[in-house]
Amino acid sequence: MKTLFSLDNWTMIKKISPDKRMAFATIYVKYPNWKMVAKLDLPDRKKFRDKFLKTNFQKLIDRKYFDTYEVVGTKRRPSGVKAKLTLASILKLTKQSFIENIFIHQLDGAKEKQNKPTYNFFCVKMTVSIQVEGLTKGMQSCEDRYVLVKAQTVESAYNKVKKQEKQYGEPYLNSDARLVRWKIESYDDCFAMNITSIDDFNKPEGVEVFSKLRSRKITSDRAWSGR
Structure with missing residues (x-):
C-alpha cells in the first residue's frame, strides 16, 4: 500500500542529496485495524486504540528525524506530527510498519507542479x-x-x-x-x-454511481452487535 503521497507533485530544480534536502511534511502513524478490537468491549477498545496510537507515535519520535514538531490530534490520542526533516528520513519512514502515510507540503530545491485541469x-x-x-x-x-x-x-x-x-x-x-x-x-x-x-x-467490484446518507429507525433486523 502506498505510504508517501505528493512527492510526485514536485519537480527537483536543484541537485541536492536526499540527506540534505529538507522537507516539511505531515506524518501519520498507523491506526488499529478493526480486527484488533472486534472482540473487545467498547471501554477496552478505546484504551487499546489510545495505547496503540501512543506507542506508534513514540516510535516515530524515538527515530529523532526532527528536532521540533507539532502534534496532529491530541496528547491523549496523537495521530501524527507536522515537522521539518530530510527527504532521506521521510523515505526511511515509508518502510516502517508504524507509519500510515506521509504528505509533503514543502520541499527545498524543488518546485511544486501546476495541477492540470482534471475531469x-x-x-x-x-x-x-x-x-x-x-x-x-x-x-x-x-x-x-x-x-x-x-x-x-x-x-x-x-x-x-x-x-x-x-x-x-x-x-x-x-x-x-x-x-x-x-x-x-x-x-x-x-x-x-x-x-x-x-x-x-x-473493475470487478463495480463502481458507485450515486450515494446519499439518510436516517431511519433502528429495528432488530437492522441492528448489528459487532460480533
Missing part, C-alpha cells in the same frame, strides 16, 4: 414530470432521473445537463393524439464519483 465523472439527480396535454387532474407520472456526465466541477456538471434540457423536453405525440413532454422540474443533487477513466467501469 471526473459526476452523477446528476433530477426530478422529471411527465406532462400530458390537457390533463389537469388525477395522477401524474414522474421520474427520479440520474445522468452521468464528465466535468471538472459540480457546477460544470449541472451546466452540461441544463444545456440539454430544451432538447430533452421536446414534446411528442402519443397514441391518444395528445402532446407529451418530459419536463425537468428540479436539479436535486450532484454526486462526485471516484472515477477518472472509462476503464474504472471494468
Whole structure:
C-alpha cells in the first residue's frame, strides 16, 4: 500500500542529496485495524486504540528525524506530527510498519507542479414530470432521473445537463393524439464519483454511481452487535 503521497507533485530544480534536502511534511502513524478490537468491549477498545496510537507515535519520535514538531490530534490520542526533516528520513519512514502515510507540503530545491485541469465523472439527480396535454387532474407520472456526465466541477456538471434540457423536453405525440413532454422540474443533487477513466467501469467490484446518507429507525433486523 502506498505510504508517501505528493512527492510526485514536485519537480527537483536543484541537485541536492536526499540527506540534505529538507522537507516539511505531515506524518501519520498507523491506526488499529478493526480486527484488533472486534472482540473487545467498547471501554477496552478505546484504551487499546489510545495505547496503540501512543506507542506508534513514540516510535516515530524515538527515530529523532526532527528536532521540533507539532502534534496532529491530541496528547491523549496523537495521530501524527507536522515537522521539518530530510527527504532521506521521510523515505526511511515509508518502510516502517508504524507509519500510515506521509504528505509533503514543502520541499527545498524543488518546485511544486501546476495541477492540470482534471475531469471526473459526476452523477446528476433530477426530478422529471411527465406532462400530458390537457390533463389537469388525477395522477401524474414522474421520474427520479440520474445522468452521468464528465466535468471538472459540480457546477460544470449541472451546466452540461441544463444545456440539454430544451432538447430533452421536446414534446411528442402519443397514441391518444395528445402532446407529451418530459419536463425537468428540479436539479436535486450532484454526486462526485471516484472515477477518472472509462476503464474504472471494468473493475470487478463495480463502481458507485450515486450515494446519499439518510436516517431511519433502528429495528432488530437492522441492528448489528459487532460480533
